[in-house]
Amino acid sequence: MTTDTTQNRHAPVRFDTKIAVVLREDLETWQRLNVTAFLVSGLGTRNPEVVGEPYEDADGTPYLPMFRQPVMVFEATREGVTAAHRRALSRDLPRSVFTSDLFATGNDRDNRAAVRAVPADRLDLVGLAVYGPRNAVDKVLKGARMHG
Template sequence: MRTDQTVAPAATASAAPAPGGAPVRFDTKIAVLLREDLEPWQRLNVTAFLVSGLGTVSPEVVGEPYADADGVAYLPMFRQPVLVFEGTKELMAAAHGRALSRSLPSAVFTSDLFATGNDRDNRAAVRAVATDRLDLVGLAVHGPRNAVDKVLKGARMHP
């Protein structure tokens, strides 16, 4: 993950919800791109790891805490959907380059991380490989809708 990124502007709904429950559209998008050859358990694991970093650098994507009718408190979650896409190894590399060129907050998951067991070793595994040689299996990005759409050009929605 890049550490020299600027925090994206606050995510706002572009319009108030219309009467009758029309959907709210957000000015920003949270998206995860997964390599298409991952096993199902890997897809879930990679997605969870990738999105965990977004709220720390873009706190505006996190909503208010939840509580049930009995007053039991629950953690806050993202206030907008996370869209999950898939693509080839080549598409992963291209999307990564486009995310970097647009300075979008992003998180990466490389194939090397499947062989590590802790955060220190994860960071060391990424640090050991040059940017253009990372064997990416997952990428999460957050930013203006149109910029994220351009990063994900060619990707398809996860089935």
């Protein structure tokens, strides 16, 4: 028995998990890019299954691996980001946060201290990344819209 590997190779890959970022809609472009990069940087350390295999070009030059699936980017109001954070906490999903205080710090130590200084329900969130089962992440993002 033979199978058509060409057809399987071109079939869309469906993931039962989702990586998503929700950003506050009032951020400047440079802030959106910076916050997104920071937020997703931790997901692979906590959930190594989200990272694919290393890359290599036709010349054999190696490149670092990246996420194995797309990162969906959403935007919401301040209240929408706060609500998404609350829902992510209630579902105990892996998450990372970026608060407005982090724009004034310049290193990881000060970033962690700034977050540690504020209770979870009082964080001035500008972004949140979350990973988990597709349906759970969709519920966390209720009300957010695709970034455009």
